Amino acid sequence: MYIGIDCGTQGTKVVVVNYQQKKVLGVGYAPHNIIENSQGKREQQPLWWTNALIEAFHQAIKLSEIDPLLIQGIGISGQQHGLVMLDDNDLLLYNAKLWCDTETSLENIDFIKLIGGEEKAFSLLGILPQTGYTASKIRWFKKHYPEKYRRIAKIMLPHDYLNYWLTGCFNTEYGDASGTGYFDVINRKWHIEVFHLLAPELDPQKVLPQLVSSEQKIGTIKPSIAKLLGLSESVIVSTGGGDNMMGAIGTGNIKQGIVTMSLGTSGTLYTYTDKPLTHLPIEIANFCSSTGGWLPLICTMNMTSANKNLMSLLHIDVNQFNELVQNSPIGAEGITILPFFNGERVPPRPQAKATIFGLDTTNFTQANLCRAMMEATSFTLRYGLELFHQAGLSTEQIRLIGGGAKSKIWRQMIADIMNTEVVCLKEDEAAALGAAIQAMWVNQEDSLEALCDIFIHIERQSIRKPNKQNVIKYNELYQKYLVMLAK
Numbered sequence: 114m115y116i117g118i119d120c121g122t123q124g125t126k127v128v129v130v131n132y133q134q135k136k137v138l139g140v141g142y143a144p145h146n147i148i149e150n151s152q153g154k155r156e157q158q159p160l161w162w163t164n165a166l167i168e169a170f171h172q173a174i175k176l177s178e179i180d181p182l183l184i185q186g187i188g189i190s191g192q193q194h195g196l197v198m199l200d201d202n203d204l205l206l207y208n209a210k211l212w213c214d215t216e217t218s219l220e221n222i223d224f225i226k227l228i229g230g231e232e233k234a235f236s237l238l239g240i241l242p243q244t245g246y247t248a249s250k251i252r253w254f255k256k257h258y259p260e261k262y263r264r265i266a267k268i269m270l271p272h273d274y275l276n277y278w279l280t281g282c283f284n285t286e287y288g289d290a291s292g293t294g295y296f297d298v299i300n301r302k303w304h305i306e307v308f309h310l311l312a313p314e315l316d317p318q319k320v321l322p323q324l325v326s327s328e329q330k331i332g333t334i335k336p337s338i339a340k341l342l343g344l345s346e347s348v349i350v351s352t353g354g355g356d357n358m359m360g361a362i363g364t365g366n367i368k369q370g371i372v373t374m375s376l377g378t379s380g381t382l383y384t385y386t387d388k389p390l391t392h393l394p395i396e397i398a399n400f401c402s403s404t405g406g407w408l409p410l411i412c413t414m415n416m417t418s419a420n421k422n423l424m425s426l427l428h429i430d431v432n433q434f435n436e437l438v439q440n441s442p443i444g445a446e447g448i449t450i451l452p453f454f455n456g457e458r459v460p461p462r463p464q465a466k467a468t469i470f471g472l473d474t475t476n477f478t479q480a481n482l483c484r485a486m487m488e489a490t491s492f493t494l495r496y497g498l499e500l501f502h503q504a505g506l507s508t509e510q511i512r513l514i515g516g517g518a519k520s521k522i523w524r525q526m527i528a529d530i531m532n533t534e535v536v537c538l539k540e541d542e543a544a545a546l547g548a549a550i551q552a553m554w555v556n557q558e559d560s561l562e563a564l565c566d567i568f569i570h571i572e573r574q575s576i577r578k579p580n581k582q583n584v585i586k587y588n589e590l591y592q593k594y595l596v597m598l599a600k
């Protein structure tokens with residue numbers, strides 16, 4: 114029996130997987146709060162993650178009707194890039210600053226200058242650090258909390274923190290390390306010189322976690338945590354990884370030719386490659402995969418989070434939102450939205466705000482606003498898809514995951530806007546499943562390929578093919594969106 118945990122932005126999901134029966138037995142979920150302001154601050158308290166983990170874990174165990182003592186291994190998937198800092202006594206120095214925090218956009222510009230400009234950064238790291246990556250958060254912390262900054266003893270990503278909480282082991286894994294901004298994605302190692310430029314007062318040998326590859330375990334669970342969760346003290350913990358890297362495993366995106374799109378708080382699009390691609394458009398992040406290769410990825414910051422803003426304004430839930438979208442025609446009777454509520458990463462507009470175009474007295478309806486918002490977030494992903502095509506990456510079928518993939522109307526919209534067949538998988542929680550598969554990979558004899566074949570299956574009923582008429586309409590609307598984007 115194995116546990117996969119995904120600490121996403123809006124909540125933590127836990128899946129219980131039965132290795133013998135080759136199936137998921139139960140899923141638990143607990144939401145997270147978020148601290149935000151209009152200057153781009155997006156933070157969480159790591160205590161919320163551990164509390165949500167405990168709650169979702171107990172839910173999943175209860176639903177699965179299993180004895181937790183049967184659990185052999187745990188894998189953790191976590192939202193990428195977030196900065197967690199501990200002092201010498203393992204006390205948190207500040208909240209976790211998240212991947213979607215844009216308050217550090219000026220620090221990112223300074224950081225790029227410090228390492229010699231965009232081209233130099235790309236040549237050193239194999240990737241261009243963006244606002245939202247960990248590096249600019251460290252610089253921001255130094256500026257705003259200089260005394261606490263000097264007390265930093267450990268720098269962690271969200272999944273590293275949860276691993277540390279579970280095991281006391283201070284490790285990270287190549288895929289998630291790729292999103293820090295001080296990791297060389299080509300040679301899979303910390304870029305010590307870049308880290309020195311970023312944080313000359315800190316010793317990278319001490320403050321950065323030790324790198325471990327994905328097929329290794331990092332340790333066994335601490336006795337205190339075993340007691341808290343009712344687990345045996347022999348439970349092993351795998352390295353875990355970034356949620357997109359674990360999503361890649363959980364969608365079988367471990368060989369070339371498979372494409373995953375996630376409609377989570379962020380929107381992401383990624384595909385596995387055997388070799389690091391050179392000459393990528395800079396918006397494509399050439400992250401390492403957690404399977405020995407690379408995972409070129411684009412990430413948009415305003416996906417279900419943008420829909421959620423509108424839902425709370427209109428006091429409606431997600432079902433009512435989908436119904437309203439259904440009640441508005443393609444193009445929302447002339448309304449176009451740029452959904453950049455908190456800046457954007459792709460296209461790179463970290464300081465942008467959202468805009469609504471084309472309102473008049475007849476089209477100003479709840480239904481049109483909802484459709485325009487869903488179309489807008491999807492157009493941002495289309496922008497990313499075009500970058501993939503520019504880079505020569507083919508996207509013949511999209512494996513759609515994340516909370517938004519549960520919406521039938523959104524699945525069809527994605528098929529139409531991307532002009533690509535869309536499929537969902539039998540198991541909804543791809544990142545948590547990917548983390549559980551990683552834990553099995555570490556602890557069982559099977560290869561990763563064999564485990565993916567066993568646990569990952571396409572849900573035939575979910576297949577959506579592009580509708581030709583809609584594709585034509587959306588192509589025109591997308592051109593209009595690009596014009597608005599250029600304004």
Ligand SMILES: Nc1ncnc2c1ncn2[C@@H]1O[C@H](COP(=O)(O)OP(=O)(O)O)[C@@H](O)[C@H]1O
Pocket residue numbers: 120121122123124376377378379417418421431435514515516517518519520521523
């Ligand atoms: N049927 C649905 N239609 C549209 N959005 C949905 C649906 N179900 C869930 N969502 C949205 O998915 C989001 C959560 O997705 P998830 O992938 O769990 O995010 P994260 O991992 O970033 O926390 C929520 O904002 C929720 O509103």
Ligand SMILES: O=C(CO)[C@@H](O)[C@H](O)COP(=O)(O)O
Pocket residue numbers: 121122123191192193194212213245292355356357377378379380381412
């Ligand atoms: O920043 C990125 C990828 O670079 C995001 O994809 C985060 O990893 C957050 O993921 P979700 O909470 O949306 O799953």
